[in-house]
Amino acid sequence: MGPGSLETLGSSTTIGYKKLLRLPKTSTSKIRIVIEKSRDKAFISNLGLFNAPEILSDPEILRNKSGWVTIKTETPDPEIRYTLDGSDPTPSSPKYTGPFLLKEGGVVKARTFINDFKEQSEVVTKKFYLNQSKWKVTDFSDQHKSYPADNAIDGNEATMWHTHWGEKVIKHPHHITVDMGEIVEIEGFYYIPRKDDNKSGTIAKYSFGISTNGTKWKTIIPNGEFANIANNPIPQEVRFNQTYSARFFKFTSHEGAFDEDWVSVAEIGIINK
Known part of the structure; x- marks a missing residue:
């Protein structure tokens, strides 16, 4: 901005008795406060500027x-x-x-x-890896209304797919089938467990299959297991021994890490390179 010009750094509504407005770090020799509207005569008894210390946080x-x-x-x-x-x-x-x-x-x-x-x-x-803009869930074994299967492919690790829990619920195996919208060259898949402090529903044993048309299926991994996931529920990457072409994939949980009848999945996706 040129000499003498003004830049708006912040705005606020009701001031009340006291008001602290945080502004971005700025170097200046002058400030201007504009009162745009007041119920009565505007009155300011004290005004101050503070050089607050910057706080570092991780991205x-x-x-x-x-x-x-x-x-x-x-x-x-x-x-x-x-x-x-x-x-x-x-x-x-x-x-x-x-x-x-x-x-x-x-x-x-x-x-x-x-x-x-x-x-x-x-x-x-x-x-x-590959973005999921064309993806949609075509089939699933079960879902809780608050944690639908679509959450497993929404790109947001803070949400999750969760089947019903408690007594008299659908037991393993649980599955989710995804249409990727086009033929994709895939080299593996990843599973991200739920990201909150609760490990319930974490999957331990699984199988993984693919299809080009959603009708004829090929099982790539019939009996897979995520090692030590009960103690260390970190994102899991599984690489295939070759590259496959597929439009659909089906991920099936056969056993939970804590012998529960339900599953939870933050994200499930494809490794394409």
Whole structure:
């Protein structure tokens, strides 16, 4: 902005007795406060500016079902830098200014900086595969109305597919069938357990099948098991011994990690490279 010009840094509604308005870090020699509307005569008894310390927080990397990547932090102070070439972000790396498209997948690394790049966070890395914009669930064994099967392919690890729990519920095997909307070359799949503090419904033993037409199926893994997942429920990647062409896939749970009759899935997806 040119000399003498003004930039709006913040706005608020009711002030009341006291009001603290947090603004982005700014260098200036003058400020202007505009009272746009008041019920009565506007009166301000005291006004102050505070140079609050910047708070560092780690970046969080998210991607929605359409392939758009968002990077955010818990605190507003950090500046986010990211890379897509596998290198660790530095102050000279691209600055994150808004969502960007990563349709075919890839590796996103992000790091935050405060205090003019004097302090930095750890590098956060997130690997993404084929986006799920064309995907739809065509069949499932069961679903709770609050946790539908569609949640397993919505690109949001904070949601989940969960079958009914408690007594007199549908028991294993539980399955979910997905139409990817087109023929895809696949090299494996991934399963992400629920991301809250509750491990209930985590899957231990499974099978995985594929189809080009949704009618004729080929079982790729008849008896798979996620090793030690009860103690360490981290995202699981399973690689096939060759590449397959498929439009549909079916993931079946045969046994839970805690001998429960229900399952929970944050995300299920395809590894395409």
